[in-house]
Amino acid sequence: MATAATVSQYIASVPPKARKALKQIRSAIKKAAPDIQERISYRIPTFDLDGKYLLYMAAFKDHVSIYPATASMMAKYGAQLKPHRSGAGTLRFGLQEPLPLGLITKLAKLRVQERRMAKSSQRSRAREGRRTNNRPKVPHNKAQQTPQTR
Secondary structure: OOOOOOOHHHHHOHHHHHHHHHHHHHHHHHHHOOOOOEEOOOOOOEEEEEEEEEEEEEOOOOEEEEEOOOHHHHHHHHHHHHHEEEOOOEEEEOOOOOOOHHHHHHHHHHHHHHHHHHHHHHHHHHHHHHHHOOOOOOOOOOOOOOOOOO
16 A cells, blocks of 8 residues: 555545445544544554544554554443454454444543643643742752752
8 A cells, every 4th residue: 555645545545345444433533523633644544633643543454443542441441442452552443343433432532531631731730840940949969958058
């Protein structure tokens, strides 16, 4: 398969069964995150939210995959994901069976929550960093201490 420049080109370049599955996955992800951006990264379709990757998908001969399968996905939907788990962070869906589109939408929504929580905690840490950076620097070992800081 030649390297695609867009997600649409990637989808168009795969066999019909995989193409149908990827279109369904793409729709499920967009349903969960309408403001998502698409690009090709690592030669596969990537969905970005707020400038960071959210999910990847890829087509293979007999299956399609979604990455990453995060710890929170496994904690919340582990029993439903177990038959699709392949490797540490991969969910694999065979082309011979219907995709669990409701589950895929839920997974995408969970990833949106993870990304938004990570972004808000980064902002909190940055605010804390700005507050603590205004304090005078205090040496941590006695060799660096001056008579005024002892």
